[in-house]
Amino acid sequence: xxxxxxxxxxxxxxxxxxxxxxxxxxxxxxxxxxxxxxxxxxxxxxxxxxxxxxxxxxxxxxxxxxxxxxxxxxxxxxxxxxxxxxxxxxxxxxxxxxxxxxxxxxxxxxxxxxxxxxxxxxxxxxxxxxxxxxxxxxxxxxxxxxxxxxxxxxxxxxxxxxxxxxxxxxxxxxxxxxxxxxxxxxxxxxxxxxxxxxxxxxxxxxxxxxxxxxxxxxxxxxxxxxxxxxxxx
Amino acid sequence: xxxxxxxxxxxxxxxxxxxxxxxxxxxxxxxxxxxxxxxxxxxxxxxxxxxxxxxxxxxxxxxxxxxxxxxxxxxxxxxxxxxxxxxxxxxxxxxxxxxxxxxxxxxxxxxxxxxxxxxxxxxxxxxxxxxxxxxxxxxxxxxxxxxxxxxxxxxxxxxxxxxxxxxxxxxxxxxxxxxxxxxxxxxxxxxxxxxxxxxxxxxxxxxxxxxxxxxxxxxxxxxxxxxxxxxxx
DNA sequence: GTTTAATATTGACATATATCAACAATAAGT
DNA sequence: ACTTATTGTTGATATATGTCAATATTAAAC
Numbered sequence: 001x002x003x004x005x006x007x008x009x010x011x012x013x014x015x016x017x018x019x020x021x022x023x024x025x026x027x028x029x030x031x032x033x034x035x036x037x038x039x040x041x042x043x044x045x046x047x048x049x050x051x052x053x054x055x056x057x058x059x060x061x062x063x064x065x066x067x068x069x070x071x072x073x074x075x076x077x078x079x080x081x082x083x084x085x086x087x088x089x090x091x092x093x094x095x096x097x098x099x100x101x102x103x104x105x106x107x108x109x110x111x112x113x114x115x116x117x118x119x120x121x122x123x124x125x126x127x128x129x130x131x132x133x134x135x136x137x138x139x140x141x142x143x144x145x146x147x148x149x150x151x152x153x154x155x156x157x158x159x160x161x162x163x164x165x166x167x168x169x170x171x172x173x174x175x176x177x178x179x180x181x182x183x184x185x186x187x188x189x190x191x192x193x194x195x196x197x198x199x200x201x202x203x204x205x206x207x208x209x210x211x212x213x214x215x216x217x218x219x220x221x222x223x224x225x226x227x228x229x230x231x232x233x
Numbered sequence: 234x235x236x237x238x239x240x241x242x243x244x245x246x247x248x249x250x251x252x253x254x255x256x257x258x259x260x261x262x263x264x265x266x267x268x269x270x271x272x273x274x275x276x277x278x279x280x281x282x283x284x285x286x287x288x289x290x291x292x293x294x295x296x297x298x299x300x301x302x303x304x305x306x307x308x309x310x311x312x313x314x315x316x317x318x319x320x321x322x323x324x325x326x327x328x329x330x331x332x333x334x335x336x337x338x339x340x341x342x343x344x345x346x347x348x349x350x351x352x353x354x355x356x357x358x359x360x361x362x363x364x365x366x367x368x369x370x371x372x373x374x375x376x377x378x379x380x381x382x383x384x385x386x387x388x389x390x391x392x393x394x395x396x397x398x399x400x401x402x403x404x405x406x407x408x409x410x411x412x413x414x415x416x417x418x419x420x421x422x423x424x425x426x427x428x429x430x431x432x433x434x435x436x437x438x439x440x441x442x443x444x445x446x447x448x449x450x451x452x453x454x455x456x457x458x459x460x461x462x463x464x465x466x
Numbered sequence: 467g468t469t470t471a472a473t474a475t476t477g478a479c480a481t482a483t484a485t486c487a488a489c490a491a492t493a494a495g496t
Numbered sequence: 497a498c499t500t501a502t503t504g505t506t507g508a509t510a511t512a513t514g515t516c517a518a519t520a521t522t523a524a525a526c
Binding site: 387388424425427428431446 | 482483484485486491492
């Protein structure tokens with residue numbers, strides 16, 4: 001069975017969660033033995049908002065979106081996630097349910113690790129728990145920034161921010177293929193898909209960003225950063 | 234000196250942070266010995282956004298606002314805090330600075346506990362660290378809900394939500410004195426102060442909430458809940 | 467490759483919400 | 497009690513943004 005696994009072991013995994021370094025050999029072995037792999041196709045749901053949360057999820061390959069489902073099928077994309085990230089919603093320690101959904105954007109390989117084991121390790125290994133605290137803090141900090149960005153910036157600023165995120169964090173290049181649809185880009189920047197189209201056209205006519213379908217090219221990055229930072233409410 | 238302290242000891246404190254229960258007697262004594270008290274008048278700043286963070290703050294009395302300062306002196310109130318709460322911004326574990334400001338709304342008594350001691354305790358006591366994780370999760374969860382509320386609800390829904398918060402969480406009564414100014418209420422619900430006034434008037438004319446200056450009275454709570462929950466974007 | 471479905475684009479329009487300016491009411495300082 | 501500063505209120509207006517409907521384009525299915 002082990003030979004079927006895509007990731008041989010946590011010890012040798014090149015995209016393992018940073019905090020696993022704080023585990024002892026035997027603790028890491030425990031994790032590795034209780035690890036379940038699954039592969040998802042684009043669009044498939046990995047975690048469903050509202051369902052009981054039993055595992056922490058780690059992507060070993062691919063990209064996924066964390067989003068909140070509203071009534072009237074309007075979603076709100078909280079985050080785009082890639083390998084090395086631990087994914088556990090804050091709801092887990094509140095009411096043991098997923099407070100958001102997670103869906104694959106590309107083909108995604110995942111590892112599931114039971115929260116029971118996770119909690120056990122945190123309670124017996126304080127360094128590991130401390131690493132978890134740091135991880136949660138980084139996420140909280142990012143969420144706080146998202147909150148500020150969504151309440152303060154207007155549409156051009158929010159779109160500029162999203163483009164910069166995909167260029168710098170996801171693609172490490174100023175020319176890239178946008179993986180999100182206009183609809184999803186709207187769900188991420190909190191606006192209607194039509195508005196996304198219009199803002200992109202504005203950015204194009206002012207020579208800041210060229211966009212042709214999913215192809216995006218940043219022409220004037222400084223200006224784009226300005227728009228992201230200074231177009232306030 | 235001890236006799237000057239408003240709170241005799243952490244062990245007997247009636248509004249101590251829940252997670253202190255996970256400390257041993259000697260650990261709690263360590264906390265108690267390294268605790269500094271300070272009293273603030275309304276309007277005074279307790280923590281300043283951007284300044285180095287050296288302590289966790291606990292209110293033993295009074296009420297305060299956590300807010301983010303923007304350029305152009307537009308603030309955004311993240312949270313209203315009361316005793317029993319631990320206050321440490323997520324920035325602390327990211328870049329050791331306060332990611333928000335904290336200011337007194339009433340006369341406020343506080344305890345400051347050094348983060349060094351705090352981190353030491355987390356690293357040596359996994360149960361304490363786990364309690365911290367639960368605490369951070371609850372806050373993250375609340376922030377996620379705030380994010381959803383601000384992006385999805387429109388003004389009446391956001392004001393309704395704020396009123397319900399003050400009635401249920403702060404005052405435990407449907408008739409109360411609003412501690413925030415209209416301006417601050419706007420900073421909390423992300424709208425202009427003029428809009429706050431208008432929405433309050435609308436609520437009054439539809440017989441849901443009566444407001445006269447700082448006096449607020451909920452007349453039809455069910456309807457108010459409806460407005461808070463179903464007036465979406 | 468043709469049909470079908472999904473997504474993107476565009477323009478016209480409706481609406482939510484901010485801004486500005488004037489004034490009223492309250493609170494604070496002397 | 498009087499003056500001053502702050503906060504609250506109102507109406508008029510500007511702006512940002514969403515909605516709807518029609519069409520164009522692209523991707524998916526057969």
